[in-house]
Amino acid sequence: MSTTNIAIIGGGNLGTAIANGLLQSSFCDATAITITKRNTTTLTRLQQKGIHVTSDNVAAVKNSNVIIIAVKPFQIKDILQEIQSALTAQHLLISVVTGVSIADMNEMLQHPMAIVRAMPNTAIAIQQSITCITTQHTTTEQNEWVIHLFNQLGKTVLIEEKLMNAATVLGACGTAFAMRYIRANIQGGIEIGFDAATASLIAAQTVKGAAELLLTTQTHPEQEIDKVTTPKGCTIAGLNEMEHQGFSSSMIKGIAASFHKIG
Numbered sequence: 204m205s206t207t208n209i210a211i212i213g214g215g216n217l218g219t220a221i222a223n224g225l226l227q228s229s230f231c232d233a234t235a236i237t238i239t240k241r242n243t244t245t246l247t248r249l250q251q252k253g254i255h256v257t258s259d260n261v262a263a264v265k266n267s268n269v270i271i272i273a274v275k276p277f278q279i280k281d282i283l284q285e286i287q288s289a290l291t292a293q294h295l296l297i298s299v300v301t302g303v304s305i306a307d308m309n310e311m312l313q314h315p316m317a318i319v320r321a322m323p324n325t326a327i328a329i330q331q332s333i334t335c336i337t338t339q340h341t342t343t344e345q346n347e348w349v350i351h352l353f354n355q356l357g358k359t360v361l362i363e364e365k366l367m368n369a370a371t372v373l374g375a376c377g378t379a380f381a382m383r384y385i386r387a388n389i390q391g392g393i394e395i396g397f398d399a400a401t402a403s404l405i406a407a408q409t410v411k412g413a414a415e416l417l418l419t420t421q422t423h424p425e426q427e428i429d430k431v432t433t434p435k436g437c438t439i440a441g442l443n444e445m446e447h448q449g450f451s452s453s454m455i456k457g458i459a460a461s462f463h464k465i466g
């Protein structure tokens with residue numbers, strides 16, 4: 204897959220994040236990217252950067268060989284039916300849509316085709332996504348190309364399709380969960396004396412540093428916690444109070460509720 208034009212069908216939160224990540228990564232020229240939505244006024248910034256913006260999904264498919272579907276789950280059937288006459292064996296379809304299986308998509312299409320499911324998160328806009336990928340009936344070359352693409356936009360993990368909903372919760376919803384954790388830190392930080400801006404900086408950089416420690420050293424979180432907790436100190440006092448209030452339990456229950464919501 205040497206020359207590649209990429210169409211992003213559905214220029215919403217995730218579609219624009221993917222476009223921004225692609226621009227930042229220099230993976231391809233802006234002119235090789237087309238992004239669609241019905242109301243294109245929200246895509247002016249991407250257009251100014253050289254990306255093709257249109258509400259014509261069929262034209263976008265005809266001008267591209269990789270099609271990233273980034274619409275809401277209830278919209279994918281109509282989209283696939285709309286573009287199927289323009290889809291050929293040369294096209295590679297990548298769906299980032301939640302909860303719609305490759306078998307579901309092939310059923311929506313008249314002719315089964317090579318489909319990849321990818322589950323990135325919104326940090327793809329700054330090349331910091333974790334993208335879980337599952338493939339079916341794709342060639343080795345296509346698989347390698349997709350992994351290479353998403354490796355430019357963060358890290359990737361190949362998973363079985365049966366784990367895709369779990370990947371959605373941990374990796375994609377996880378961005379919102381992490382934001383809520385950081386927000387709570389900010390609220391606490393303000394209560395103990397910081398202004399909001401300073402509390403935000405300290406909270407976000409602390410979480411970033413903690414995550415980098417795990418990614419860099421491959422240690423278990425509890426090993427890192429042991430390094431922070433002085434006997435009879437303030438860290439263990441805070442941690443234990445959080446656990447008495449149900450911190451870990453509420454996280455686990457939230458993750459399970461999120462998972463059961465998908466289906």
Ligand SMILES: NC(=O)C1=CN([C@@H]2O[C@H](COP(=O)(O)OP(=O)(O)OC[C@H]3O[C@@H](n4cnc5c(N)ncnc54)[C@H](OP(=O)(O)O)[C@@H]3O)[C@@H](O)[C@H]2O)C=CC1
Binds near residue numbers: 218301
């Ligand atoms: N947001 C996230 O963090 C993540 C989302 N996902 C999944 O990605 C998908 C998109 O999510 P998200 O970006 O949040 O949703 P959005 O609603 O923000 O984006 C969907 C976009 O699709 C466009 N759209 C709707 N109908 C059409 C159409 N007929 N032709 C072209 N574009 C159309 C809409 O714009 P308009 O109405 O103007 O057409 C809208 O901007 C969902 O399936 C979601 O589950 C997966 C991982 C993370």
Ligand SMILES: O=C(O)[C@@H]1CCC=N1
Binds near residue numbers: 301371375
């Ligand atoms: O909330 C949702 O349904 C989607 C799935 C992953 C992130 N947002």
